[in-house]
Amino acid sequence: xxxxxxxxxxxxxxxxxxxxxxxxxxxxxxxxxxxxxxxxxxxxxxxxxxxxxxxxxxxxxxxxxxxxxxxxxxxxxxxxxxxxxxxxxxxxxxxxxxxxxxxxxxxxxxxxxxxxxxxxxxxxxxxxxxxxxxxxxxxxxxxxxxxxxxxxxxxxxxxxxxxxxxxxxxxxxxxxxxxxxxxxxxxxxxxxxxxxxxxxxxxxxxxxxxxxxxxxxxxxxxxxxxxxxxxxxxxxxxxxxxxxxxxxxxxxxxxxxxxxxxxxxxxxxxxxxxxxxxxxxxxxxxxxxxxxxxxxxxxxxxxxxxxxxxxxxxxxxxxxxxxxxxxxxxxxxxxxxxxxxxxxxxxxxxxxxxxxxxxxxxxxxxxxxxxxxxxxxxxxxxxxxxxxxxxxxxxxxxxxxx
Ligand code: GCO
Ligand code: MG
Numbered sequence: 001x002x003x004x005x006x007x008x009x010x011x012x013x014x015x016x017x018x019x020x021x022x023x024x025x026x027x028x029x030x031x032x033x034x035x036x037x038x039x040x041x042x043x044x045x046x047x048x049x050x051x052x053x054x055x056x057x058x059x060x061x062x063x064x065x066x067x068x069x070x071x072x073x074x075x076x077x078x079x080x081x082x083x084x085x086x087x088x089x090x091x092x093x094x095x096x097x098x099x100x101x102x103x104x105x106x107x108x109x110x111x112x113x114x115x116x117x118x119x120x121x122x123x124x125x126x127x128x129x130x131x132x133x134x135x136x137x138x139x140x141x142x143x144x145x146x147x148x149x150x151x152x153x154x155x156x157x158x159x160x161x162x163x164x165x166x167x168x169x170x171x172x173x174x175x176x177x178x179x180x181x182x183x184x185x186x187x188x189x190x191x192x193x194x195x196x197x198x199x200x201x202x203x204x205x206x207x208x209x210x211x212x213x214x215x216x217x218x219x220x221x222x223x224x225x226x227x228x229x230x231x232x233x234x235x236x237x238x239x240x241x242x243x244x245x246x247x248x249x250x251x252x253x254x255x256x257x258x259x260x261x262x263x264x265x266x267x268x269x270x271x272x273x274x275x276x277x278x279x280x281x282x283x284x285x286x287x288x289x290x291x292x293x294x295x296x297x298x299x300x301x302x303x304x305x306x307x308x309x310x311x312x313x314x315x316x317x318x319x320x321x322x323x324x325x326x327x328x329x330x331x332x333x334x335x336x337x338x339x340x341x342x343x344x345x346x347x348x349x350x351x352x353x354x355x356x357x358x359x360x361x362x363x364x365x366x367x368x369x370x371x372x373x374x375x376x377x378x379x380x381x382x383x384x385x386x387x388x389x390x391x392x393x394x395x396x397x398x399x400x401x402x
Contacts, residue, residue, distance in 0.1 A: 001025065001060045001100070006052040006089075008034070008044050011379035013346035015169055016040045016387060017318040019374055020047060020088035022096065024060045030095030031374055032088035033287045033324075036080055037316035038171055038388040046085045050074075055089065063093045067293045083265040083290050090291025091324050091370065099369040105327035106364060109292070116361035117329045119313070119340035120145035120208055120233070122168055124161050127151050128193050132200055135207075144360035145206035145233060145337055148197060152189045156180040159212045159392065159402070167344050169315055171387040179390045181400045183219055190223065194230035206233035206337075208259075213240045213401040214392075217249040224254030233337070234259040234281050234310065240401055241269075247278035259283055262312035266290065267298045274302050281310035281336045287321040288312060292328060299332050308336030315341045319351035323372035326355050326364045338362065350379050 002025045009019045018034040034043045051070060058066060070086045071077060098105045106112055121143045125131030131150040138146045149160030157179040160168075190209065197207060209232060215223060220238035227235060236259040239246050250258065261283035264270050273279045282302050289295050299309055309332055311325045322340070329338050340362060343351075353372040354365025365371035392400040 001096075003055045003058050003060050006047075006055045008047050008052070009374060009376060009379055010040065010044060010384045011350055012382045012385045013350045013379075014344045015171060015315060015347070016384055017347070017350075018043055018088075019318065019320060020092055021374070022055070022060070022089070022092040024096055028096050028099055030092035030099065030369065031320055031372065032091030032095070032291070033318040033320035034084045034088035035287060035316060035318050035321075036084050039081070040384070042081045043084045046081050047088065051085050051089065060093055060096050063090060063097065063293060066090075066093065067290070071290070078265050078268070080263075080265055080288070084287055087287045087289070087291040087294075090293050091286060091320065094292050094324070095369040102368050104364070104366050104368060105292075105324065105370045106330040109296075109327065109331040112330045113333055114330060114335065116358070116363055117326055117335070117338050118144055118360065119338045119357070119362050120147050120206065122147050122149070122160075122341055124149050124168060125151065126161060127153065128189070128196055131193055132196050135197055135201065139201060139205060142359045143205075145208065147208040147210060147339075148193060149210060150189065150193050152182065152185045154185050155182050157390075159214070160210060166342055167315065168341060171316065171389050173388065173390075174386045176388045177390045179392050179402070181214055181392045181394055183215060186214065187219065187223060187226070191226040191230075194227055194232070198230050203231060208233045208236065210236040211238040213237045215239050217246045221250045221253035224250060224256035224258070227256050228254060232256055236260065236283065237262070241273065244270075244272040244278070247273055248276070251278045257281065259310050262288065262314075264289065266294065267301060270298060271301070274305050274307050277305050277307070279307060281308055283310050283312050285311040285313065285317060285321060286324045286328065287317055292324065295328060296332075299334060303334040306334075308334045310336045311338050313339030313341060315343055315347075319343055319347065319353050320370070320372045320374075323353050323355055323365070324370045326362050327370055330364045346382070350375055350382070
């Protein structure tokens with residue numbers, strides 16, 4: 001099953017997506033997502049210049065060997081650009097293998113461990129009142145788990161506050177725009193938001209919150225403690241994790257469950273956090289962590305320490321990643337939850353897929369492969385449009401974590 005061609009497709013149906021399409025002799029094709037939000041063209045060049053030419057003639061059945069070839073063979077290990085390129089190849093090859101076997105991908109991985117996938121949606125508001133209303137709307141739509149983010153009084157443009165639609169999109173300008181941050185004001189607001197949410201809706205739903213790497217370990221520990229009475233499902237990215245040890249301090253002081261990992265690329269980025277049981281959920285996903293082949297390894301390590309999965313699922317991960325993640329989620333024994341930020345109808349039309357939302361859960365499709373395709377004619381109507389993520393600055397102008 002020799003690889004005949006490997007092509008990169010860039011499309012912008014409202015936001016940019018990079019897709020790799022691999023074709024093997026005999027005509028079977030598979031696709032993988034290679035999108036790196038705000039840095040898309042770096043992965044395009046990496047694939048086109050360095051990866052695609054080397055794939056031609058390789059045996060598409062040897063997924064593990066190709067993974068090792070691209071990871072070890074490059075000498076320059078890890079990093080978001082490299083790992084996304086590898087992920088795209090890996091996912092396209094799993095898609096082809098599953099199609100050749102006539103099986104949905106989850107069957108090839110070992111079969112379903114569950115019938116449906118619990119997801120969490122994003123409820124945002126400019127202030128606490130708006131966010132409380134937004135959570136109510138998600139509950140009305142059937143969600144069992146909801147992430148809540150609110151604007152903070154006195155802070156201009158806070159992280160996570162959408163622009164009044166279902167389709168929250170942080171990459172908003174060709175060059176980075178500026179958002180604000182003030183930890184003191186946030187610590188004053190966030191616990192009050194969750195108090196209101198529990199007072200209004202009770203304790204039957206799972207509530208989540210994303211700190212987006214904004215707090216120091218001590219501040220994160222304090223926030224975790226303040227949130228304990230409201231029993232969150234998780235507090236995400238409470239502090240930056242380049243230094244994995246930072247989580248020790250947070251962990252010692254709070255029982256609020258901790259999630260981290262959407263910016264991690266490999267098992268090495270989360271090894272200490274998992275082995276020292278400093279987190280409860282690992283957020284790595286298909287495109288960000290080297291495809292199915294590598295994510296499986298992370299999940300297996302996590303399972304030894306009762307750490308469960310919580311795959312990143314923002315809109316900048318294409319429907320190809322969402323579809324593949326749902327197969328992974330169907331199989332993985334230590335599943336926790338799946339993030340699900342809806343794509344726009346334009347994006348859904350470019351990437352026809354067989355998964356669907358039902359009663360707070362995603363239902364994985366039964367088509368052979370990962371169940372997501374690309375309408376290339378439609379994709380060509382949306383040319384690449386430069387868009388970057390914002391930066392965050394404190395009130396005195398200091399650049400802060402985003
Ligand atoms: C999340 C995330 C995203 C990221 C985005 C960056 O938890 O969903 O934090 O919204 O900010 O994926 O590209
Ligand atoms: Mg996040």
